[in-house]
């Protein structure tokens with residue numbers, strides 16, 4: 001199961017993962033499911049950063065053949081999400097709220113190609129048809145694209161399910177333990193250093209989200225991963241007034257079945273400052289009312305911001321750090337980390353265990369020639 005060239009000490013972990021967001025936790029879960037002894041360390045609590053803050057929009061898979069590695073990767077994730085959700089529910093009793101709610105995307109808002117380039121199930125509806133489907137939306141929004149297979153997940157619940165699943169498979173979950181350095185021996189990492197421990201292992205994975213470059217700088221590597229702030233306003237109504245995710249350019253309204261509505265989001269280069277601003281929240285609230293007039297009356301429950309791990313070309317970095325045998329990275333998922341987490345966890349598990357890769361990783365290599373987006 002594990003790469004044969006490594007000699008494992010029975011006390012040490014086979015794999016140490018740095019970063020307990022959706023990427024680190026999903027990879028830990030898949031590794032542990034195949035019998036690997038995994039330890040995962042987070043500087044704070046598990047799943048409380050970008051992965052908690054996101055909206056949980058899961059774009060549909062394409063129906064036709066994928067045209068490139070990224071589309072293949074997206075399709076794998078879209079297909080895996082409902083199965084993984086069910087598996088986690090059965091193992092932990094936590095329902096992550098996976099729901100194939102469908103979506104409607106405003107053509108006026110310059111439909112965001114990235115979300116649906118791979119799908120062939122696009123149906124353009126005129127205004128009357130859109131309003132028949134969703135009577136709560138405003139007049140004057142014009143044509144909309146109907147995305148019947150678009151789904152959503154409730155991030156905090158998904159992270160709770162993943163953390164519980166890891167715990168039940170014996171993953172060592174070490175919260176409040178920031179990693180601040182790596183011990184190098186030749187072309188291998190031998191250990192990670194935290195304030196309270198030096199942990200050796202056979203394999204290491206950095207899944208530090210927006211903080212990944214800070215970690216990698218310790219070994220002289222810089223991928224160009226930067227924090228990109230996204231703000232969200234959470235509204236509530238006693239009962240839902242629309243059921244499908246509404247997309248307007250790069251902004252959106254995500255209705256939950258219990259009457260909560262997430263309104264997001266911004267893309268801001270503000271470093272590691274994670275606060276909300278009156279200007280951005282004001283704009284999001286104005287958009288919400290413009291798309292669904294009855295939201296004028298909604299209760300503003302709370303607002304938050306998260307730091308997406310932005311990469312220079314918008315694609316994640318997935319692979320082994322050049323010059324090392326046992327040091328890997330899965331980071332830089334920008335706007336799609338929740339969505340891409342099942343495929344990421346699978347392929348990183350395969351890479352770490354020396355298995356055949358289900359998706360080629362050249363397009364995501366750490367030393368790829370990056371075309372800036």
Ligand SMILES: Cc1cc2nc3c(=O)[nH]c(=O)nc-3n(C[C@H](O)[C@H](O)[C@H](O)COP(=O)(O)OP(=O)(O)OC[C@H]3O[C@@H](n4cnc5c(N)ncnc54)[C@H](O)[C@@H]3O)c2cc1C
Pocket residue numbers: 018019020021022023024041042043044045046047048049050051052053054055056057058177178179180207208209210211212215229230231232264265305306307308309330331332333334335336337338339340
């Ligand atoms: C507002 C907003 C909306 C979004 N909407 C969507 C969406 O609809 N769909 C979607 O797919 N994606 C969405 N995303 C993006 C998605 O949330 C991210 O791509 C994803 O969460 C990245 O996961 P991660 O595990 O890499 O990072 P994170 O969740 O940030 O996890 C990284 C972890 O590493 C830990 N860490 C960092 N440094 C150290 C250290 N030195 N030692 C130990 N631990 C460390 C951190 O504490 C953190 O827990 C959204 C993001 C935001 C902010």
